[in-house]
Amino acid sequence: MTTNxxxxxxxxxxxxxxxxxxxxxxxxxxxxxxxxxxxxxxxREAMSExxxxxxxxxxxxxxxxxxxxxxxxxIREQASVVIALGTCADLAGVNALKYLHPLDEVRQYVYxxxxxxxxTYDARPISAVIPVDGAIPGCPIDxxxxxxxxxxxxxxxxxxxxxxxVCVECKLKENECLFHKGEVCLGLVTRAGCKAxxxxxxxxxxxxxxxxxxxxxxxxxxxxxxHGLTLDEVILKYTMFTTYQVRETLLRRQExxxxxx
Ligand code: SF4
Ligand code: SF4
Ligand code: SF4
Numbered sequence: 001m002t003t004n005x006x007x008x009x010x011x012x013x014x015x016x017x018x019x020x021x022x023x024x025x026x027x028x029x030x031x032x033x034x035x036x037x038x039x040x041x042x043x044r045e046a047m048s049e050x051x052x053x054x055x056x057x058x059x060x061x062x063x064x065x066x067x068x069x070x071x072x073x074x075i076r077e078q079a080s081v082v083i084a085l086g087t088c089a090d091l092a093g094v095n096a097l098k099y100l101h102p103l104d105e106v107r108q109y110v111y112x113x114x115x116x117x118x119x120t121y122d123a124r125p126i127s128a129v130i131p132v133d134g135a136i137p138g139c140p141i142d143x144x145x146x147x148x149x150x151x152x153x154x155x156x157x158x159x160x161x162x163x164x165x166v167c168v169e170c171k172l173k174e175n176e177c178l179f180h181k182g183e184v185c186l187g188l189v190t191r192a193g194c195k196a197x198x199x200x201x202x203x204x205x206x207x208x209x210x211x212x213x214x215x216x217x218x219x220x221x222x223x224x225x226x227h228g229l230t231l232d233e234v235i236l237k238y239t240m241f242t243t244y245q246v247r248e249t250l251l252r253r254q255e256x257x258x259x260x261x
Contacts (some may be wrong), residue, residue: 007154010042010054011085012075014061014068015095015123019140020086021045021060027143034150054078056153059132060085062095062123069129076130081153084126084135091210092244093139095123099243125244134159137191137209139241145193162192163212166205170196178204179227186238188223189215189231208241 011021025046028035041051057079063072076082087093098106099122107115126132136149136159149159162168166187170177178185178199185204187196189211198205224231239246 006037006039007056008039008041008054009056011058012060013044014059015064016061016086016088018045018060023140023143024146027146031147034147037154052078056081058083058085059089059126062088062092063126063129064095064123065119065121067119072126072129081133082130084132086141087137087139087208087210087241089126090135090137091242092123092125093241096244098123099247100239136161138194139208142194164192165212165215166190166192166194166196168192170199173200175199179223184229184234186234188220206238206240210242210245
């Protein structure tokens with residue numbers, strides 16, 4: 001990143017609903033000093049200029065077609081820092097729901113008799129195509145977390161994205177656990193950072209921020225046992241945002257078993 005001039009930042013979108021870009025626009029309105037500290041050279045959602053000279057690239061959306069790959073590689077070649085913005089970019093998010101049905105059926109359902117007109121393949125996170133330097137999870141991203149991450153990037157620090165479960169934030173808010181009310185909540189394996197917003201409003205967490213890297217297996221299994229559930233049952237029940245992550249985990253597990261046998 002240059003030291004004497006403002007860092008140049010670009011935002012890109014791939015397959016997404018653009019909700020994370022809208023959250024970026026919304027959050028930056030409250031931080032004019034942050035806008036002063038950087039130069040945004042490309043951001044289709046917010047401006048018409050298309051500068052190609054940037055050091056930091058925020059990428060929203062999943063890679064869902066072959067032609068996305070070339071575009072992603074060219075962004076990677078230009079940017080010193082690439083950040084996956086939101087769960088579509090980080091984990092393929094809701095786009096990976098199409099794994100649950102045969103691709104031809106999905107194409108037919110969406111495009112009808114024009115299915116062959118449109119290029120598409122399985123949805124993948126950005127990191128499956130190019131190396132990324134960090135990710136800001138969430139569907140959509142959390143506005144405060146986005147601002148904290150931009151500040152960290154400008155200071156050359158690690159992104160302040162937690163790797164502990166939503167339960168921690170939920171407990172700090174003194175919410176009554178939804179398991180006590182007969183609900184199944186994925187907060188115990190999901191990455192915190194959203195301030196436990198769903199359980200705070202009485203809704204179970206559906207893991208829109210993806211799973212933490214090291215869940216506390218013992219207490220998690222104890223809790224699920226208490227409620228007559230297994231982790232696989234719970235995870236398979238909730239595939240809205242984590243289909244890609246679950247599929248990759250199951251594939252890795254299967255490969256591990258095959259190597260052992
Ligand atoms: S992560 Fe969610 S809010 Fe963000 S672009 Fe994807 S679908 Fe939209
Ligand atoms: S409601 Fe969900 S997030 Fe809150 S403590 Fe219970 S399992 Fe954890
Ligand atoms: S509570 Fe769960 S589903 Fe809700 S915003 Fe947080 S991570 Fe996403």
